[in-house]
Amino acid sequence: MKGAAQVFAIVGERPAVCTCPKRDCVRHGDCQRCRDYHLHSRRPWPPYCERQPNWFKRLFGL
Numbered sequence: 001m002k003g004a005a006q007v008f009a010i011v012g013e014r015p016a017v018c019t020c021p022k023r024d025c026v027r028h029g030d031c032q033r034c035r036d037y038h039l040h041s042r043r044p045w046p047p048y049c050e051r052q053p054n055w056f057k058r059l060f061g062l
Contacts (some may be wrong), residue, residue, distance in 0.1 A: 018049065019048065019049045020034070020048045021048065023057060031047070031049070034047045035047055035050075
């Protein structure tokens with residue numbers, strides 16, 4: 001398991017409202033299923049709600 005995948009697999013906090021922009025996703029609102037899916041995907045990235053803002057959003061505060 002890669003380092004980034006381990007970090008977001010441990011996180012147990014759930015946002016009050018699902019912030020994922022993919023409203024038609026079958027895992028929308030179910031954070032644990034979403035984390036498991038992303039953990040075992042081809043490119044293990046954290047879910048949208050647990051990602052750090054990219055440089056553009058940090059610079060302009062979007």
